[in-house]
Amino acid sequence: MQKFVYDPLGYIPAVILGLLLNLLDAISYGMIIFPLNVAPFQDLGPDGISMFFVSCIVSQLVISLGGSAFKGGNETVVARVGAENRDAVLATTILAYALSSLMTGAVFMALGYFKLGSLIAFFPRHILVGCIGGVGWFLVVTGFEISSRMTREFTYSWETFKFLFFDHHVFALWSSAFGAALLLRVLQQKIKHPFLVPTFFMVVPGIFYAVVWVFGLDWAMLRAQGWVFPLPEGHAPGWQFYSYFDLEKTNWGAILETVPAMLALTFFGILHVPINVPALGVSTGRDNVDTNRELIAHGWSNMISGGIGTVQNYLVYTNSLLFIKSGGDSRVAGVMLAAASVAIFLIGPWIVGYIPVMVVGSLIFHLGMDLVKEALWDTWGLVHHLEYLTIALIVIAMAAFGFVEGIFLGILLACVFFVVSNSRKEGVRFSCTGESAKSTVRRVYRQQKFLRQVGRQIYIFKLQGDMFFGTINKVEKEIQDVFSRRRWKDNPIQFLVLDFSLVRHVDFSAAEGFGRIRRAVQRYNVCLVLAGLDEEGEVGKALHMVGVWGAGAGAGLGEGHGHGHTVAGEDKYPTQSFPGLSEALEYCENCLLESYYRTRESTLEMAKRKRLMEVANQDDSNDMLSPDSEAAHFFSEHMQNSPRKSHLFEAARETLHANERPFPHPINLQQPVPSLLAAFHDTRENSVDFFLKLSMYFERRTVLAGTILWRQGGAPTDGIYLVEDGTLRSVQEFQDSGAIRRSVEVVLPGTISGELGLFTGNNRMSTVVSETDGILWGLSQERFQKMIKDDPTLAVEFMRVAMSYSAERLNTMAAYAFSLS
Known part of the structure; x- marks a missing residue:
């Protein structure tokens, strides 16, 4: 009893509210599906409302019968197109709407099936806001067209200005609707209640009907003067729009020309679902809403709508939230709302002949101003000035050139903004010498001391983020600065270490930049060492493709003792590669320690020869070493005009003789x-x-x-x-x-x-x-x-x-x- 009687009775208030919201949307959006100011669409306002209801019923049933996680969502339709010449034009236009719905459904289905629900998050929010503002401006323009009963296309011209402001009757028509919309905005500032808008649009027509009744005004006269919409001819039923389908009269060339508009409408629909669904989930206390499931539900809804010849649909946050909060949080309530909408559809569109134009006009003005305010007013001072300029440019482009052009400008600006914003990010997380960063190898004290002294011959760059054409120039300049005359004179280096462990991606332009860095390193006889690379990883393959390193460089990837490879056979210092920074630094330190041990061995040889010469009573220190001895060769090599070699030699000699405490000779000592x-x-x-x-x-x-x-x-x-x-x-x-x-x-x-x-x-x-x-x-x-x-x-x-x-x-x-x- 509770489940089949009392619960449905409790849903009735929510169903009444949802039906009122559907009627208001049908009057506003349904009446603008066709451009009523352009022939041959002047009498198709009722058909637009019928198409709205069919699409609304389909979407309501798909959501309520389990397609969505929201048990009582509410839907709306946004569509706009223009055309020419009666039967062929109507057949072409109505089919274009259906195909657009099918296209939107297919895109929704694909996004949900391939788990791409978060894809829209990568599209800059301010670009979306600009598109929403452009749609808001279109609604404002449509409000002028409908409320003034304009019979020609709205243009930004002197003729349009004279028509709107110099004709007193036309001015009274649109200004009454515009004034009602402004009054509603003032009331919204004073009254913060979700039922204000529905109540307002119930009271306004009530006042209109009261004035008509009090003054005994004739309905035919009101329709003739444009205060009320005309009655449909012959009391046509709600399914009359199906009679417009005629494949033989369809202009397929015109269908192809509308594909950009279909794509734009699809894009606009895609913008809303990943935004509205999570927002509704938060407002209704549903955490972790599966956006991909909702996209699939929207895909089915739009595919079915297109299949039965009507327009697109998507879940609307405000309407759905009102319906759920008022007690409609049930699949039964959603089905009851769909049934009530079917009843209104069957009654027929004759009700349009008693709807005041000012009510529809004020509702369209209200929606348009709300979207323009959200885009241009609410963002002022909250976003960066370049982002705000982008929003304004999109709105202006949509107003001046058209909806499709504005969408494409938004996509272009999104790409430009991505490049500009990401090029400002630092590709180099930090840079330092080997004095600051050392490997994790636990070494004996004298090795550590020597490495502290010569560590500045290792220069490390820790890279981060995405390396692409917008960031590589700055990274390359910073690395090349190490080889500038001023820096090189103060600190000539022997190893350049590039750590890629925090790099996510390297595009071809960036890879070419690293190729230029490698050639610069070769000119200075510096060894290039790469860290954090995986041979099979995306970054490793990109660098291999341009010859920065090759398969041979991975010889020591497991042990941290890679031997590198020679990309071009004449390389004196082949590129080295290692899986981690510690291994890369270990390799550099081991190479430097070779000089330490060669110096140590040569020092011992010098001491031995000195003792022998003292025994032979030879005092000439210049004869201490023979020209062919290993020690003489070593010292002549390191005392040549090379700052790096001289630095290594001096550091090794200083370490060996530090504190005048020579290392005890361990010949007669036993381990440990x-x-x-x-x-x-x-x-x-x-x-x-x-x-x-x-x-x-x-x-x-x-x-x-x-x-x-x-x-x-x-x-x-x-x-x-x-x-x-x-x-x-x-x-x-x-x-x-x-x-x-x-x-x-x-x-x-x-x-x-x-x-x-x-x-x-x-x-x-x-x-x-x-x-x-x-x-x-x-x-x-x-x-x-x-x-x-x-x-x-x-x-x-x-x-x-x-x-x-x-x-x-x-x-x-x-x-x-x-x-x-």
């Missing part, structure tokens, strides 16, 4: 003392005896590749590991916006891992895996506690040494984290 010296000798001043005592607490352990030493979150029972031989990999996992990300650190021989867990007792912050077979020396928690008990002074000094080492490592990790930001 040499490894302890490599790790800690330069951090604090400690004698070899200190490291000999410390080594007594370390225990040797051999590991195989893939051995997990500890896992992230585990207890630090294993203590600390010192690497004698092999490589460890420390992997830290963390969540970022629901995604699991990893930070990887490489631990090389002569370094330690796990000191923070040993000293603090906190759980492990990372998982450490042996990357290769290796030899480790471990200091467990138990052995460390024994050291504290047996020799507290040794334990305290060891903690200081280890924490000094950790501080240096944390600085390196902080610099790398900065490079990722």
Whole structure:
């Protein structure tokens, strides 16, 4: 009983309100489907209303019977076209409307089926606002045409101005409608209630009928003078418009000419659904409304409307919200509204002969002014001045040249605005030298010190966003500036690192720009290093296509030791490529460290020869090296007129002789003392005896590749590991916006891992895996506690040494984290 009697009775107020809204829309939009001021359409106002109701009923049923998530949505129709010559013109026009509906339905269906409901979000909002403002202006012009009973096309001319303002009768006709629309706008400023507009358009015709009754005015006279619409001839039924279909009389050439207008109407319909549907979902408390489902429902609605010969339709936010809020939030209520609309359709369009023109005119004026206000008034001061200029230009173009032309101008301006706005975005997130950003490889102290001194020979650019023809020029200029005479004189570089990890897309113009950068790098004998690239990725393929890098460059993608490739066989410094920035920086650092170790070996050779010469009592230092010796060749190479080589040599020599504390010769020392010296000798001043005592607490352990030493979150029972031989990999996992990300650190021989867990007792912050077979020396928690008990002074000094080492490592990790930001 409740479901079949009481609930439907409760929907009646909402159905009455929805029917009133449909009548108001039918009077306004239905009456402008055909240009009533142009022959042979003067008498087709009732047919437009009938077509509106048919389309409205179809859409109401599709939505209410489950096509949409909204159980009681409401629809409207927007269509406008012009033509010439009676039977053929009517047959062509009515078929064009049906084909336009089919086209719109097909587009809606395709967008929903391929899950492209969010596609409209990529279209600039201010362009959409401009199109809406242009439609508003068309409605204002249509209001003048209908309310003045204009019999010719509206033009911006002196003749039109004289017709509207110098003919007192015409002026009274349109000014009464315009005045009613202005009165409604004033009332809206005072009264904020959703039922104001429906109530207003119920009261105005009531006042009109009261005046006619009080003064006994003749209806035929009112129709003749243009105050009331004429009666349809012969009391034609609502389905009379079907008699206009005639394929034999259809002008197919004219149909083809209307295709641009069909596309424009389709585009305008597409603009509304992805905007109205989410807005209605928010207002009715329906989160996560499936826009693609709504597009498919609109596709079916328009396909059926086109199939039965009527016009387009789409869900209207305001009408649907009023209907739902008034109790029509039910599929039964939607079906009841469709049934009531069918009843009005069957009654026939004779009711048009008793509708005051001023009511229709004022409603059209109201709708038009509302849209123009939304576009030109509400946006003033809220959008950028260039965006506002774009909105105004679209409105002016639609008013001056036409609806289709305005739509195309909007699309063109959207493209221009996209290029201009995106070209202003910074393609370079930041740039720095290797002094600020370092790899995550855990190195011995002297290597770290050397790299700090020569790190400025590595220059890093972290790129971001979409690289296209609008942004590449600025990026290229910023990179080329590194090679300007002023910058090059102050800081000649050896490696140029380009990090593409935040780059989403590279078009052909941008790829060509990177090709020019590569050629510039070659001229300066600089090695180009690419980071964050995937051979199969879109960015990697784009750069490969123009020869910036090739398949051979990926030789070391897995290990971080890529050997690059020679794109043009004469390259002295081939392009290198790596999957991440840390691997790229590791490669650059390893190349620089080669100079350090060559200097170290040559220094040892010089010292040896010097001792031999002292034994032979040869005092001439110039004879210290023979011209053919390796050391002589090395120093002659690095003392040539090359700022980069001289800088490397001086930094290596300074690192080797820093603090006048030469590295102890480990020939007579047993492991782990040499490894302890490599790790800690330069951090604090400690004698070899200190490291000999410390080594007594370390225990040797051999590991195989893939051995997990500890896992992230585990207890630090294993203590600390010192690497004698092999490589460890420390992997830290963390969540970022629901995604699991990893930070990887490489631990090389002569370094330690796990000191923070040993000293603090906190759980492990990372998982450490042996990357290769290796030899480790471990200091467990138990052995460390024994050291504290047996020799507290040794334990305290060891903690200081280890924490000094950790501080240096944390600085390196902080610099790398900065490079990722």
